[in-house]
Amino acid sequence: MASHDLRDVLNLPSSDPARPAKRQKPSAPRPNLKGLAREVQNLGGDNPISIVPDVSVFKKRRHASRKPAARWILKPFTNSARDDNGALVLRHWRRKTDDGAPPEPVHDGEGGQPADEGADAAPDADEPLEDSAFAKYNVRVQVPQYSEDQYTANLESDDWTREETDYLMQLAKDFDLRWPIIWDRYDYVPQPQTGEADASDPSTAMVPVAQSRTLESLKARYYEVAAKMMAVQKPAQYMTRPEFELYEMMQSFDPAQERARKEFALNTMARSQDEAREEESLLLEIKRILARTERFNEERRELYHRLDYPATDADINSFKTSAGLQNLLQNLMTVDKSKKRKSLMGPMPGADASPQTAVPGSAVSEPPGHHRRESIAASVTGGGGHRDSLGGTPATPIEPTSAAAAAAAAANKKKGAPPPERRKLTPIEEQTYGVTYHDRLGSGPTFRYEKINKLFSHKSGQQQQRINNVLTELDVPVRLTMTTAAVSAEFETLWAAVIKLVDLRKIHDKVDAEIKVEEAKRAEVARRAGVKVEPDAAGEAPQGDAAPVDAAADGGKGGEEEEQAGAGENDRVGALARPGSSGAHKRSASVLSTTSEKSTKRQKK
């Protein structure tokens, strides 16, 4: 707002008569001001405010180097990727480098017009033309090469002739394995094989049918050839890893699968919105069905489980009596009750109250019996159901992702197998950790020696004594030094052998005693039949020294022999308190009895 505007508003007479003339004047120096500066300037009205700095704006001076401008030259170049052998020479602009391209500056020195000279110099110097920077991107693929022999040895095919294979290889090489192009250009016309015959009979000239090949069949043939040639050049076992992977990949090329894949992709692309939606819903449906069958199977398995009677290795003899049964019933009842109480507020509190009241009255009444069966089932599933629920939980959600469903299915399958799969230990680990596998095991911790202890404690006191005696004879300490598995196994065989020996000895002693009895009988018979009666026969006869003389002489001698042998055996075995001693005792008793019998008989006489 200028001062004259104020005056105008206040209706003051213009102080300056020559206003228009003045107004033109100051407008001249002002126009450069911009923005805020101009506003401030304007405030001053006709008298410019002196504080506004009058900044003169210059173009910034360029601080670029004072070097002469870079020189560019038009350089010819060839492209080695072309196979016209450098016939085509094109030119492109290149910055001329003083030191980068030494030949030129050296040649030309500091000529006045380097640009001109450069342009001239290039053709003159007959320099090797620059190769295009893009030539390196022209990579030729390695197409398998094969000789005649190799072809006949490895590559013969019913479907492919040698010529067509060559043709395919050529195309593959030409188009750098760009399969769509190869397929597009593939136009193999088989050469008439019997040229002369055809030529001679032009009327029936065979027009060879160009066999149309699919992209997959082309690929299959190519990969087959390539893989075989690879193997020919380098047996598979010598290949390096990437080589072998490539080989594997080429070998496992399956044209049918490839075709199916493409078809599938095509279908997927081609389906409409509605179709896509329908497909999705169908998939969901399938998943649901699968989940349902899973659950159904689960339930069925559980049912089977229930039907299985609980295997028990406990003694059931106690339940064979009616009193035992009663007891069992009571037990189950209490278990049941406590279980029910835990799940208090169950669906039917009344139903569970009735058996409870029925218990004291008649334990054998119908409701408890029914109840019992139920509780057995419950207890059975209580044991096995735990495992089921562990594996089963992932299967229960109705719509799991397909992966989850598959995993759950796998888990179920695994669970179905009797031994649950766990981390497999290597034999070395099994050794180190002392892990062994057994068919039957009573679970829980034990000590290795306990087994041997049991061997002892399962025998009667007398037998233990005998066995200990034998072991002492053998100089085997009763307590083993190192009860490792191997040692205990060895001890068990020893144990069995010792038991056998002890039994044998028992039988032996019995037989001995019987022999004695028989001998005594004989002696008696002989004595009775014979005329003379030895006064000392009663006492001495069994001992064998004063053996009966006549009829029983044979037997007596035998007995004596036996006795000596027995004694010998005794000595050899060691004169410890062995089972024989008790046998001897018995024997003497029986002998006594026979003698007493004899004496009574004699008395009768």
Add this chain to the structure above:
Amino acid sequence: MAPPAGKRVKGVQVFRPFIYGTTARPFDEKTNPKPPGVPDDHTHSWTVFVKGIDDVDITYWLRRVQFKLHESIPNHVRMIDGEKGKPFTISETGWGEFEITIKLYYVPESSEKPQTLYHHLRLHPYGRNEEEKEAMRLAGGDVISWVYEEQVFNEPYEPFYDILTSGALPPGGSLSNRPKGGGKTKGGKGGKEQSEVAARSEGGVLERSAMIPMANRPSHPFSRETEALEIKKLKEAVAKVNDMSAKLAAELERKNQKLAELKA
């Protein structure tokens, strides 16, 4: 007792060797002076222990041990909690021998009940002959009564199984980087022994494994060597017994015949 976690691993048996026993030493003015406060009639100082073979740590499966000593000893039921890498021991003094009840409490992961061992404290060498008595005496006049035992876990619970089958070897059990032990094999177990050698690091046994040292060392009398010796002894005994039975059987046969003759 913690409720069983998981389920038992069926058909699997895992064992761990360990040693328990007593070491006693008579009081002596020079070598083993009586500490103050010990009653006059006490003649020996002794130690009862439960430890791993070759002094390896066993606290990963054995949590604590209860030693029940003779009632006349003050505070005669003693609970010893495991300290990693240390044996469970009690040292006492006394004059009489008695039976010590050793109760082993397993780690909670095992969910197993405690088991009991009985051991007779020996203050004086005991044996059927001098030789056996001498075997109980160590160089320093110690009377030892040590017992090798194997703790067998039948069908351990899964968490415990995992504990028992880990820790000693790198996972996967690859031993390629492990130096092979001296290829020292002994008769009896043949191939098994061979692989055992491969699994063994040089020297003693691996921690947390069920291995037994290859050879005896002073104050480590339990090893594969001893085992082999014992097996040999037992085998000989078996042969002897079989021999005896065969002879006896033959004799019995003869006697039976004779009996039949007599009876006829």
